[in-house]
Amino acid sequence: MGSDGQVILHVASFCGHSETVQFFLTDSAFTSLANISSQLTLFDQLKRASSLYDYREEIPDNIYIVWSTNGESLIRKGREFRKQIDLYKTYDNQHHLITMLLIEIVEYYLNEYLTKQENVSSTKIDELKTCFREAIDEQNYLKYFVKAYTLTNGFHRVLNKHLALYILHYFDARPYSSTPAEYRLINCLVHIVTLVINHPDVRQHKYKGITYRGMLMSPNDLKPYRIGHYILNKSFVSTSKNREVAQMYAGSGQESVSGAISNHHDSSEVSVIFKFTSKQDDTALDIKHMSMVEGEGEEEEVLILPFSVFQVKDRIEKGSNADSSGLIEIDLEECEDNEQINNRKPKNNHNVNESCVEDVNQRSIESVPEWLIWSYLNVFFGVIFIGLIAIGCSIRTHKFKQQQNYLKACKWSYITLFINCIGTLSGLAFTGYLIFRYPNI
Incomplete structure (x- = not known):
């Protein structure tokens, strides 16, 4: 190992001979390799990191995926989880x-x-x-x-x-x-x-915008990622502002990190690039100046925090051939706290599960029916009319009290109370029906 940092192990790693590196690479070699960062390209550094990960017990990197479901329940769950912590x-x-x-x-x-x-x-x-x-x-x-x-x-x-x-x-x-x-x-x-x-410095490092994540996924893991579905992550998710970095990890770039370790992955796995759009202050952290990863200035890592909810906005599947299983690009947009079900139609319909789209559209009301507007107006004017009658009855009751005709005054008091009760109960019943029948309006 020379002072210039050119080592045989580094060459072996670059050529994809992971077994050789695993056999010779010791803790002392780790320390020596840590000193050769300025002379290596980003691709070299990522390749070296891949070799280090091969030396350790491998844990699937897509384990942060939790579940996918339709509707507002997942948005509510994400909000409730954050409230509880x-x-x-x-x-x-x-x-x-x-x-x-x-x-x-x-x-x-x-x-x-x-x-x-x-x-x-x-x-x-x-x-x-x-x-x-x-x-x-x-x-x-x-x-x-x-x-x-x-x-x-x-x-x-x-x-x-x-x-x-x-x-x-x-x-x-x-x-x-x-x-x-x-x-x-x-x-x-x-x-x-x-x-x-809940750390007070989180917002100082907040990141709003687009980041990317590349990985290899099985067809089964990809099933929840259908347009309109919601995804909540239980763990931390590493992403990058640099799309090229994501392409390397997905194995779709000109220089693929996954290429050196492809023998550890199922041949049925496909390359996937996630495009995350973070919109809130407490969702994503720009850890560029805190990270210990070498070459972080080029990787530009952004960490997405747990219990963030994203909706699948688009999914583009690029064709495969004999040499490649293709590439899938998935567009994920964060759901804001006050966001309801998005009633915009998906941008790409030909790969969408029809039942998913239909389920989302059924809960989305693009316009309020005209008859419903008139119903509200009728209730409004009806309440005013009943109120005027009640006021008239109250005036008449007061008049009889002044004449000391307490029997008639009591009679009109009961009439006034009855009218008020009828008006109140009618309004509440109609409002309750509308809320139950049309919860999204």
């Missing part, structure tokens, strides 16, 4: 509770769970513990979480796997739905997510 929103970075939560993460999640259940090496655990302890010392959780998340030790993959498997158990109202050990794990996962989402 707002418990620590009022605490600042200096609050002692934040320190207690971080200590619990270190002592249980890192020291016990990752060590015993995931067999993570002590060296990697020490790296992670250093990040979380520095977060306590400097009272800056966001900065050091991003540092831990972007370390090349596989922490982000393990964390996302656990979030995908367990995080929703936190919102299960049934008692004892999980074992005591799982409860402690779930609490640690909730702490990790909550402290990021």
Whole structure:
């Protein structure tokens, strides 16, 4: 290994000989390779990262996918999830509770769970513990979480796997739905997510706009991604402002990262590029200046936070041939908190499941029927008419009271009360019917 950073292992990795690299690559070699970044292109750095990931236990990268469903329920669920984890929103970075939560993460999640259940090496655990302890010392959780998340030790993959498997158990109202050990794990996962989402510096690093993510997916994993469907992610999702980076990871660019590790993937998998459009302040983080990934200036990573809801706006399938299984581009747009079902028609209908489109259109009312407008007007004028009658009855009652004719005054008082009750009940009944019959209006 020379001072110029040109090593045989690097050449072997570039040529796709992952087995050779796995055999010779040791922790000391990792350290040496870390010093050769300025002379390598972005593609070289990504290829080297792929070789490092091959050396570790492989965890599927598309595990963040949760479920897909139609209608407003998923938007509501995403909002409810975020509300439930707002418990620590009022605490600042200096609050002692934040320190207690971080200590619990270190002592249980890192020291016990990752060590015993995931067999993570002590060296990697020490790296992670250093990040979380520095977060306590400097009272800056966001900065050091991003540092831990972007370390090349596989922490982000393990964390996302656990979030995908367990995080929703936190919102299960049934008692004892999980074992005591799982409860402690779930609490640690909730702490990790909550402290990021509610961190006061999140909006300083917010990103609104378009990012891309490339990956290989099986046809079965692609089924939920139909136009009009909604997707909620349970874990953190890494994306890039640079489309070329996504193409590399999807295996569709001129230089493909997945090419060197293609023997680890099913031949039925297809290249997919996701286009994310983030619209809110607390959905995506620009971690360019906090990331530990080499060459981050070119990769321009943006981290999408958990419990964000996106709607599939478009899906373009490019043709395949004998040498390639084709490319699928999926356009995902974030749903805003006050957004209802989108009543715009999909841009591309020929690949859409007809039942999905029909289901979305049935819940979308493009215009209010004319007869319904007249019904509202009739109710309005009817209430005014009944009100005038009630006022007249009240005046007559007052007149009889002045004449000390209490019998007639009492009679007209009852008439006034009866008219008011009839008008009120009629209005409420009609309004209730309209709300029940036409909930989207």
